[in-house]
Amino acid sequence: MLxxxxxxxxxxRTLTFTRRFRAPRLxxxxxxxxxxxxxxxxxxVGFTCPDVRLDFRIGGEWRTVIRSPDGVxxxxxxVFTDIVKPERIAYRSDPxxxxxxxxxxxxxxxxxxxxIEYQGGTELVMRSEFDTELEAFNAMKxxxxxxxxxxxxxxxxxxxxxxxxx
Numbered sequence: 001m002l003x004x005x006x007x008x009x010x011x012x013r014t015l016t017f018t019r020r021f022r023a024p025r026l027x028x029x030x031x032x033x034x035x036x037x038x039x040x041x042x043x044x045v046g047f048t049c050p051d052v053r054l055d056f057r058i059g060g061e062w063r064t065v066i067r068s069p070d071g072v073x074x075x076x077x078x079v080f081t082d083i084v085k086p087e088r089i090a091y092r093s094d095p096x097x098x099x100x101x102x103x104x105x106x107x108x109x110x111x112x113x114x115x116i117e118y119q120g121g122t123e124l125v126m127r128s129e130f131d132t133e134l135e136a137f138n139a140m141k142x143x144x145x146x147x148x149x150x151x152x153x154x155x156x157x158x159x160x161x162x163x164x165x166x
Contacts, residue, residue, distance in 0.1 A: 006149035041154040
């Protein structure tokens with residue numbers, strides 16, 4: 001049963017997403033550092049994540065492929081810039097040079113995710129900063145916020161399953 005929604009606040013070049021989960025901070029953290037768990041919730045509703053590769057260290061790469069409902073594979077690459085377990089993960093997107101983007105990859109952005117304990121669970125605060133306000137605006141317009149919110153809903157369902165031992 002979904003109990004929360006993701007609050008999205010755009011401000012200039014930065015999009016801030018906040019979501020509370022009724023799950024311990026270490027469990028929420030684990031869903032980011034374990035490829036098997038990450039693959040179960042990464043991507044909007046209706047998308048799957050058939051490929052996750054994590055080199056979970058500062059300077060390491062995080063590569064994903066999400067598959068749309070119509071079978072289109074969308075690659076993403078991120079480079080970890082900071083990891084402080086279980087408090088914070090930071091990364092910079094590094095759009096892959098692939099035929100998929102036809103020479104027009106999405107804009108790069110930097111993200112910091114904070115895992116904040118509160119009574120009864122974990123608050124996830126994710127700040128994604130784009131190089132320009134226009135890039136942030138276009139990201140919102142093209143579904144970045146909706147996709148992130150939907151991913152968080154899938155994460156909430158996974159956390160509920162993990163807590164129930166399924």
